[in-house]
Amino acid sequence: MQSAISTFDFTKVYKLRHGKTKVAVSSLDLDVCQGEIFGFLGPNGAGKTTTIKTLLGFIHPTSGRAEILGIPVDRPEARIPVGYLPEQPYFHKFMTPVEIISMHAGLSSVPRRERKDRVQEVIHMVGLSEIAKIPVSKLSKGQVQRIGLAQALVGDPKILILDEPASGLDPLGRRQVRDLLLRQREMGRTIFLSSHLLSEIETVCDRVAVLSHGKLTAMGTPGEIKEDSNKTTVTTQGLKAESLAKVDELGATAYYSEGDNIITVESSKLYDLIDILRDADLPLTSVMPERESLEDAFLRFAA
Amino acid sequence: MSHILILARLTMLENARKQVFHVVTLLTLTIICASVLLSFFTLGVQVKILKDLCMTSILFCGGVLAIALAATAIPGEVESRTCYPTLARPVTRCQLVLGKYFGTLFTVYIGLAVIGLAFAALLVGRHALDWLLVLALGYALLEVAIIAAISMCLSTFTTPAVAAMVSFLVFIAGSAKIGYFRPLVENVDNPVAKAMVKGVYHLLPNLESFNFKDALVHRLHVPESYLIQVAVYGVLYAALALTVAKYAFSRKEL
Numbered sequence: 001m002q003s004a005i006s007t008f009d010f011t012k013v014y015k016l017r018h019g020k021t022k023v024a025v026s027s028l029d030l031d032v033c034q035g036e037i038f039g040f041l042g043p044n045g046a047g048k049t050t051t052i053k054t055l056l057g058f059i060h061p062t063s064g065r066a067e068i069l070g071i072p073v074d075r076p077e078a079r080i081p082v083g084y085l086p087e088q089p090y091f092h093k094f095m096t097p098v099e100i101i102s103m104h105a106g107l108s109s110v111p112r113r114e115r116k117d118r119v120q121e122v123i124h125m126v127g128l129s130e131i132a133k134i135p136v137s138k139l140s141k142g143q144v145q146r147i148g149l150a151q152a153l154v155g156d157p158k159i160l161i162l163d164e165p166a167s168g169l170d171p172l173g174r175r176q177v178r179d180l181l182l183r184q185r186e187m188g189r190t191i192f193l194s195s196h197l198l199s200e201i202e203t204v205c206d207r208v209a210v211l212s213h214g215k216l217t218a219m220g221t222p223g224e225i226k227e228d229s230n231k232t233t234v235t236t237q238g239l240k241a242e243s244l245a246k247v248d249e250l251g252a253t254a255y256y257s258e259g260d261n262i263i264t265v266e267s268s269k270l271y272d273l274i275d276i277l278r279d280a281d282l283p284l285t286s287v288m289p290e291r292e293s294l295e296d297a298f299l300r301f302a303a
Numbered sequence: 304m305s306h307i308l309i310l311a312r313l314t315m316l317e318n319a320r321k322q323v324f325h326v327v328t329l330l331t332l333t334i335i336c337a338s339v340l341l342s343f344f345t346l347g348v349q350v351k352i353l354k355d356l357c358m359t360s361i362l363f364c365g366g367v368l369a370i371a372l373a374a375t376a377i378p379g380e381v382e383s384r385t386c387y388p389t390l391a392r393p394v395t396r397c398q399l400v401l402g403k404y405f406g407t408l409f410t411v412y413i414g415l416a417v418i419g420l421a422f423a424a425l426l427v428g429r430h431a432l433d434w435l436l437v438l439a440l441g442y443a444l445l446e447v448a449i450i451a452a453i454s455m456c457l458s459t460f461t462t463p464a465v466a467a468m469v470s471f472l473v474f475i476a477g478s479a480k481i482g483y484f485r486p487l488v489e490n491v492d493n494p495v496a497k498a499m500v501k502g503v504y505h506l507l508p509n510l511e512s513f514n515f516k517d518a519l520v521h522r523l524h525v526p527e528s529y530l531i532q533v534a535v536y537g538v539l540y541a542a543l544a545l546t547v548a549k550y551a552f553s554r555k556e557l
Contacts, residue, residue, distance in 0.1 A: 056387075076394070
């Protein structure tokens with residue numbers, strides 16, 4: 001299947017004053033498959049926005065190339081299947097949400113006879129119905145963010161490029177955005193999602209890429225990029241000094257929390273620990289393999 | 304084409320909310336309406352002065368509005384970041400430039416139409432309305448189109464303030480090109496300076512050609528071939544300025 005978004009050896013170097021330069025992105029090779037939610041991660045200044053701006057033709061690559069559905073991004077046709085939500089969407093303050101979304105429907109070449117229905121549909125989808133006719137100047141940041149989402153969706157795009165879609169939203173709004181993204185994936189849309197909310201990324205993304213100092217440091221499913229710590233956490237109750245000494249001999253660490261004894265041991269020594277607990281006639285409340293969180297993986301790759 | 308119209312409409316709505324548009328239009332309208340106070344002249348002289356004053360006001364108002372609105376149209380869009388969602392659509396930079404240009408132009412034309420109607424009403428009241436008014440106003444609109452194109456072109460290279468300032472200088476110099484520049488070219492002896500002055504002379508738009516105030520005031524005959532030549536010159540000059548603006552804006556990183 002053709003890639004939805006791909007970059008080939010894409011490099012962007014900014015020219016600064018006094019002949020200095022700054023490499024924003026270096027030799028980036030990305031391949032986003034159709035129909036997936038692709039998380040694009042990286043600390044501030046890693047080159048995420050530069051990559052997104054290049055994909056949308058706002059800036060030009062210094063070398064390499066980028067394509068959307070096989071069309072080079074410097075051609076306007078490449079943006080026909082794209083819906084874009086900027087990090088902090090700005091709209092003309094005198095316009096109302098319905099006017100803004102109608103205008104973007106027009107710019108996305110939504111046929112005139114379908115435009116009104118389509119605008120109403122996305123307004124309802126992002127929860128803007130009650131404020132659809134209030135000027136932007138009177139709306140909150142979260143409400144403007146919803147307008148941004150609506151304008152991105154109004155052209156019925158095959159690919160959504162979303163830069164921090166949950167920015168400025170309350171927990172309920174974030175939940176709604178997450179559900180919306182999952183619904184869009186079910187509809188077969190590709191979503192390229194840049195966000196700092198790692199828990200959101202972990203929940204919704206099929207694959208993620210981590211960018212650090214302009215370079216791709218990891219790419220794969222969240223499970224693939226998270227490291228297995230090779231440790232297991234066992235929970236028991238009533239651990240006595242004698243058993244604790246044996247646990248220490250295994251090289252395991254134990255602590256007491258709210259009536260439970262929580263023991264972390266190397267996975268290879270798990271059965272030895274279980275034997276100790278069985279000999280002492282202690283209950284085995286839970287056995288959990290310890291896995292790195294996406295946040296830990298992000299910090300490791302971004303370092 | 305539909306993209307250009309959508310962007311032009313948006314630009315008009317935006318411009319209609321700008322203070323400079325209302326202030327300049329109202330000021331010009333006040334000057335034109337105040338010209339009824341010229342009743343101490345005989346009717347013939349009164350009409351001549353009225354035509355002269357009103358046409359000068361219209362040309363100045365059109366020029367100032369075109370400069371003020373066109374110089375801020377594209378930089379304003381970039382600075383406020385409202386261009387991002389727009390250019391993320393299959394909208395070319397050329398379409399954005401043209402949309403902004405025509406939106407600006409139509410806004411100025413609306414202002415000038417109101418002023419022109421007031422002027423026409425004054426002439427009707429003095430039984431002095433003739434077709435030369437349509438001609439003079441039509442070419443004033445063409446002059447405004449050139450000034451707006453120059454201002455927009457400069458705004459893609461530099462800041463809006465510098466673009467507005469340089470455009471105003473071009474407006475003044477272009478309006479005085481034949482009367483003051485030509486003698487200057489002839490009087491300079493230094494060959495380098497002469498070449499430079501000549502270069503500026505040829506680069507400047509000949510805005511005097513669009514001024515049919517004298518024809519209107521003195522009811523002079525204007526040959527049709529001259530009118531066609533001037534119209535073609537105006538359209539080509541504006542198109543050239545817009546082409547440069549499109550080229551400069553396309554290269555710009557947003």
